[in-house]
Amino acid sequence: MGTYSDIKYGDGDDELLPQPAALRAKPPPWNRKLHVLAGFVVGILTCLSVLHFYHSSSTCNIVQVLSPTGSVELYASPWAGSSEVHHFPPPSPTNANPKLFPTDVGFAGHTATGAEPALVVTAPSYPIHTGAPGLVAPSFDDDDDGDDDDDDDFDLFRHWGNLSPWYTIERGTFGVDAKPDEPDTCSITGVHLLHRHGARYPTSFANYGGPANIAGRLHENAAEWTAEGELKFLNTWTYKLGEELLTPFGRQQMYDLGVSTRLKYGFLLRNFSEKNTIPVFRTESQDRMLASAINFALGFFGHSLEGQYQQSITIEEIGFNNTLASYMTCPNFFFPDKGGRATWYVERWADIYLADALDRLALQLHGYDLTTEDLYAMQEMCAYETVAIGYSAFCGLFTEEEWRGFNYALDLFFWYTAAWGSPLARVLGIGYVQELVARLTHEPIATHNSSTNATLADNPTTFPLHDALYVDATHEVIVLNVLTALNLTNFAATGPLPYDHIPRDRAFKSAQLAPFGTNVHFQLLSCGDRTGTQIRVIVNDGVVPLTSVRGCPEDEDGLCPVETFVDAMRELIQTTDWQWGCWGDWSVPGGDGWNTTDGYPPAPV
């Protein structure tokens, strides 16, 4: 269930934790807490010198070494022998001869361009994104037992929480019965797009479950067990997943998102032509983040990208101010007693919703003691294998109800780790809100007192403030942090999520808010029947109510005057104390002994 990227240490040094200047500056309470943390990281350090967020047990990564012949050997990993890795491209292909394959040979034929598409303006309806072209899922029989769960069109791909491929949210779902395209009396004048990367391999670490962990356990004990019945495929199954990287399907998601953004909002490029400028899109240095951004750009601009836009690649690493990876400068984020309650909830819920599955599947695996955590990891395996290699035999092992349970487990995890139920969500999202306000008001950020980066944000070339289109790529946790910091509390209206049942009316669903490719449009509109520029927030094609933002009216299209919106955001910025959240010496009781529904830590006493 690892969701945050890991943190790397320097090689073989004697410092236990990374000590970039930004973190060294402030000795207590960080130093004091260090010792608490130290105990539980030691196991990991002896393995690979990698500290993972919230980690409580050690897992070594696979070590890949290129032999002189170029073939791949695998060393010393608990699951090494059972895993398959293929390295492409070969390091020095014998037929590579760039001279014989020039990239520009002339003779391009006619190259007259046409008008920019403006689908949100010109089409009678809005395109539906169904989510998972090219992936195969097993079919599910309708459980048809007469309860609320009956669902003739059960769609497995929408029951994987943050591992779901993004899909169009049905009109009205979030509480505004409006379409995401241009309302009759309005014209769209600008869009700020914040989106997540496409589908990826599992993160390199998991605090509960984890596909690599179950693969390792199965392999370690391979001589002792045999599987039959539904689990028979395990006898010959191998682990085929890498770590962290964008998958081919993830690449398609980003390309498609780029194409659909051009189709909907291509007309906004006129703004740049008129000013004689090109757009600046932002992403982070992490491999999948950069790959996501480039694939988005290829979809949006088409080949060749050269001269069409500028890609800002911000550094995602400890100590670097970066609103799109804000946890990297927030020490409190790394302490389990600050934000680590999520796993506590997930474990308890898994014991409930997977109880029947454990009874059922344990009978088909002889010589291995199947646990609830193994089953949870198998559900994750289904999602990960499907988005990486197109199909997974694990998917068919579970019932619709167990998939609903898995989906809810991820709701629990993200609610308590990155959204309204996490004490750090708001501080981690506020940097992006400051940037949004700067862009909306065309005024630079006044004070850099959160995760914002003055070097980049104070320079109008790297952080323009007068554009009609902005595109930022980030992680699902940041998207949730931002929605929390924006005070969109309608998603929190149904209260903290319990671990003993699924509240049917819950407003917070990770598959809807934080799937692979999740995308948030901040639309700016000028309307004949409303005064002043308007803004609205659209998440995965679903219009979000802004009624919780102070001063915003009940509006049938979900609109709020930008001026009102900005006033509320300024108030939120003023009252969101990064210093206290990220450096303050607060803690919260473990388990369900404490709750927040506005994503903020307890106040100083």
Ligand SMILES: *[C@@H]1O[C@H](CO)[C@@H](O)[C@H](O)[C@H]1NC(C)=O
């Ligand atoms: C701001 O970003 C730049 C460019 O990525 C980086 O070199 C610099 O270290 C960052 N500043 C801080 C304080 O993190």
Ligand SMILES: *[C@@H]1O[C@H](CO)[C@@H](O)[C@H](O)[C@H]1NC(C)=O
């Ligand atoms: C980085 O963030 C810290 C904490 O908010 C701030 O004090 C510092 O000025 C920032 N540095 C830059 C270059 O933005």
Ligand SMILES: *[C@@H]1O[C@H](CO)[C@@H](O)[C@H](O)[C@H]1NC(C)=O
């Ligand atoms: C481009 O869009 C920005 C943001 O909406 C606006 O401030 C600016 O006036 C526009 N420029 C032109 C030339 O249309």
Ligand SMILES: *[C@@H]1O[C@H](CO)[C@@H](O)[C@H](O)[C@H]1NC(C)=O
């Ligand atoms: C926090 O919320 C959970 C879920 O609703 C609930 O079970 C628990 O009792 C709450 N804790 C407190 C201290 O209110």
Ligand SMILES: *[C@@H]1O[C@H](CO)[C@@H](O)[C@H](O)[C@H]1NC(C)=O
């Ligand atoms: C934030 O939301 C709460 C409702 O949940 C509301 O009472 C408060 O006024 C809002 N604050 C701002 C600044 O929008």
Ligand SMILES: *[C@@H]1O[C@H](CO)[C@@H](O)[C@H](O)[C@H]1NC(C)=O
């Ligand atoms: C951060 O700076 C802004 C001014 O840009 C100010 O309104 C806010 O109170 C500051 N926040 C904190 C926690 O110091």
